[in-house]
Amino acid sequence: MREEIARLHDAMEREAYVTDRAMATAAYLAMTLHKPLLIEGHPGVGKTEVAKVLARALDAKLIRLQCYEGLDVSTALYEWNYAKQLLHIKLQEGTAATTREREAEIFSREFLLERPLLHAITQADASPVLLVDEVDRSDEEFEAFLLEVLSDHQVTIPEIGTVRATHPPHVVLTSNRTRELSEALRRRCLYLWVDYPSYEKELRIVRMKVPGIEPRLADEVVRFIQRVRTRRLSKTPGVAESLDWAQALVALGADALDTDVVDETLGCVLKDEADLRDIRSAVDKSGVDAFVAGGAA
Amino acid sequence: MSREGSVVERVIAFCRVLRERGLVVTPAESVDAVRLLEWIDLSDRIELHLALRSLLATRREDLAAFDALFAEWWRVSQQEEQRSRDRASAPKTRLGAREEAKSENAATVALSRWSSTSVVPDDDTPASLAMPSANDSRAKKDFATFDSDELGEIERLTRLIARRINARRSRRWKPARGGNSSRVDLRRTIRLSLKTGGNIVELARRERKLRRTKLVALCDVSGSMDLYSRFLLQFLYALQHAFARVETFVFSTRLVSISEILRRDEYRAALAALARSETGWSGGTKIGASIAQFATDWSRLVDRRTVVIILSDGWDTGDPTLLGDAMREIHRRAGRVLWLNPLLGSPSYKPLTRGMQAALPHVDVFAPAHNVASLAALGRHLGL
Numbered sequence: 001m002r003e004e005i006a007r008l009h010d011a012m013e014r015e016a017y018v019t020d021r022a023m024a025t026a027a028y029l030a031m032t033l034h035k036p037l038l039i040e041g042h043p044g045v046g047k048t049e050v051a052k053v054l055a056r057a058l059d060a061k062l063i064r065l066q067c068y069e070g071l072d073v074s075t076a077l078y079e080w081n082y083a084k085q086l087l088h089i090k091l092q093e094g095t096a097a098t099t100r101e102r103e104a105e106i107f108s109r110e111f112l113l114e115r116p117l118l119h120a121i122t123q124a125d126a127s128p129v130l131l132v133d134e135v136d137r138s139d140e141e142f143e144a145f146l147l148e149v150l151s152d153h154q155v156t157i158p159e160i161g162t163v164r165a166t167h168p169p170h171v172v173l174t175s176n177r178t179r180e181l182s183e184a185l186r187r188r189c190l191y192l193w194v195d196y197p198s199y200e201k202e203l204r205i206v207r208m209k210v211p212g213i214e215p216r217l218a219d220e221v222v223r224f225i226q227r228v229r230t231r232r233l234s235k236t237p238g239v240a241e242s243l244d245w246a247q248a249l250v251a252l253g254a255d256a257l258d259t260d261v262v263d264e265t266l267g268c269v270l271k272d273e274a275d276l277r278d279i280r281s282a283v284d285k286s287g288v289d290a291f292v293a294g295g296a297a
Numbered sequence: 298m299s300r301e302g303s304v305v306e307r308v309i310a311f312c313r314v315l316r317e318r319g320l321v322v323t324p325a326e327s328v329d330a331v332r333l334l335e336w337i338d339l340s341d342r343i344e345l346h347l348a349l350r351s352l353l354a355t356r357r358e359d360l361a362a363f364d365a366l367f368a369e370w371w372r373v374s375q376q377e378e379q380r381s382r383d384r385a386s387a388p389k390t391r392l393g394a395r396e397e398a399k400s401e402n403a404a405t406v407a408l409s410r411w412s413s414t415s416v417v418p419d420d421d422t423p424a425s426l427a428m429p430s431a432n433d434s435r436a437k438k439d440f441a442t443f444d445s446d447e448l449g450e451i452e453r454l455t456r457l458i459a460r461r462i463n464a465r466r467s468r469r470w471k472p473a474r475g476g477n478s479s480r481v482d483l484r485r486t487i488r489l490s491l492k493t494g495g496n497i498v499e500l501a502r503r504e505r506k507l508r509r510t511k512l513v514a515l516c517d518v519s520g521s522m523d524l525y526s527r528f529l530l531q532f533l534y535a536l537q538h539a540f541a542r543v544e545t546f547v548f549s550t551r552l553v554s555i556s557e558i559l560r561r562d563e564y565r566a567a568l569a570a571l572a573r574s575e576t577g578w579s580g581g582t583k584i585g586a587s588i589a590q591f592a593t594d595w596s597r598l599v600d601r602r603t604v605v606i607i608l609s610d611g612w613d614t615g616d617p618t619l620l621g622d623a624m625r626e627i628h629r630r631a632g633r634v635l636w637l638n639p640l641l642g643s644p645s646y647k648p649l650t651r652g653m654q655a656a657l658p659h660v661d662v663f664a665p666a667h668n669v670a671s672l673a674a675l676g677r678h679l680g681l
């Protein structure tokens with residue numbers, strides 16, 4: 001293994017993130033090749049966390065752009081500060097400045113409100129980590145625009161000109177696959193698929209993130225969740241749910257899972273009424289142990 | 298040949314094979330793949346695997362194929378390397394030269410076999426779906442026997458429907474002249490005010506762009522739908538041409554995407570291609586399995602701006618709960634779910650089949666689709 005990759009792996013682990021080789025390799029290459037890293041996976045498997053941990057591990061600034069339907073340039077890139085512009089025009093009244101001069105003045109950097117994308121390419125000291133979260137929730141038009149910014153690390157503002165990044169950001173994009181991303185965007189990125197973790201990995205995550213948990217309880221929680229994921233549900237629980245649940249159980253002082261405890265706290269794990277009913281009845285019928293062992297159909 | 302040089306060549310060859318196997322690997326990616334080699338430990342197989350995969354397999358569906366191809370490529374590469382080492386150390390005899398020629402040949406054979414046969418297991422598709430079922434009648438149907446008057450009428454109708462769908466407002470803005478739906482555009486207003494010394498005389502306005510709805514159509518082409526499916530297919534063809542954002546699937550015992558075929562310009566060419574493709578035309582029906590396949594494999598096509606249209610009579614030979622679950626999932630994600638049932642045109646028809654019963658709770662609009670008039674009525678359900 002390349003030493004730098006091992007070091008990045010260790011740095012991410014130190015930031016309390018359970019990392020694997022695929023992730024460390026992809027993150028390292030994204031940085032050295034200056035390509036965005038596209039992370040896809042089910043909800044709640046810790047995709048967003050990668051960017052946060054990476055920023056901490058690199059001691060870089062994290063800039064986040066949360067995508068949503070209808071996200072447009074004025075929210076993502078820049079906006080003019082209208083109030084300030086108006087005020088300035090009023091203050092300039094009576095001076096000899098020509099219209100052209102005044103225009104140049106109020107459409108200068110001073111009156112520009114930087115939104116995350118512009119902010120990310122105007123960092124003076126060091127490359128930040130730019131997290132473009134849930135890019136699948138933005139629309140195709142925005143995706144095309146994003147592609148432009150990401151491939152050139154530069155932005156053209158009609159009134160000012162082209163702003164070029166002196167320290168190109170390390171870009172992490174996440175997607176829950178609610179929409180198919182364009183081929184062009186995919187090709188521009190390195191790709192990492194984050195699956196639900198294995199039993200061993202999830203146990204490590206739970207024990208790392210919920211330090212007070214008894215080893216036995218951690219084991220039971222993870223086994224239970226792993227079992228739940230094998231069933232056909234409308235919302236399969238992610239790692240976030242395992243952690244919520246483990247935390248709730250610790251807070252309640254539970255030291256093992258039994259039918260009553262599961263019944264009371266299952267809402268941490270399952271967020272859909274039908275799923276909840278399904279799993280509850282299975283657990284009630286056979287008991288926790290048999291359910292986890294796979295006896296309950 | 299230096300070792301570095303041979304690795305570069307082999308990586309480029311690997312990229313070509315990936316491309317042949319349908320992964321999107323352009324020359325730009327090949328260049329990146331070579332560039333990437335200097336940043337990793339080439340003697341570490343896992344690292345090379347993970348690194349190349351992150352670059353060259355950029356969607357989840359490609360990962361399994363990539364893994365299989367990489368394993369094969371690694372094996373062949375190792376053999377080659379071993380041979381070139383042997384060649385370098387052993388003194389060449391005539392016999393050795395012949396052996397060498399033979400093994401070189403074997404490697405070429407292995408490579409070509411490897412690029413042409415399907416060694417890639419498709420994990421997402423159950424074995425029963427990958428094979429055509431016994432009921433699959435693959436008769437080469439002649440679709441080109443439609444009445445051309447009817448085709449024209451359907452096209453006109455479809456264009457109307459498409460215009461209706463497109464005439465929705467999006468959340469994005471564009472400059473406007475005025476009108477009820479527009480609002481003041483501060484940015485342009487301030488710019489205009491400069492002419493008048495900062496006094497706002499003229500208001501610039503902006504309005505919402507038109508919003509685009511997406512359509513996903515799933516058309517049942519099983520035997521029981523035979524009378525209607527060709528007719529509905531014309532509708533889908535016209536729809537896809539009038540309206541860019543349509544994804545079309547047909548199913549009988551399995552689901553097949555035909556968007557690409559329908560996108561071709563010439564209607565007859567599209568029909569001919571459809572006849573050639575193995576869509577299980579006029580075979581048995583497994584609605585549940587087909588819809589479930591859509592819900593798991595293609596759900597990313599569906600969001601709140603998507604109208605999902607299912608064209609089927611609901612005669613299902615499979616498990617109704619499978620259909621119900623899949624419909625629930627689709628309904629949860631979609632903006633609207635339409636089920637068009639040609640049988641609904643008959644006054645005596647009641648949707649009592651088990652499949653229909655399971656699906657109906659998850660359907661927003663249940664409507665007939667047996668003639669041009671019913672398709673005309675469809676227009677008002679399609680806008681979101």
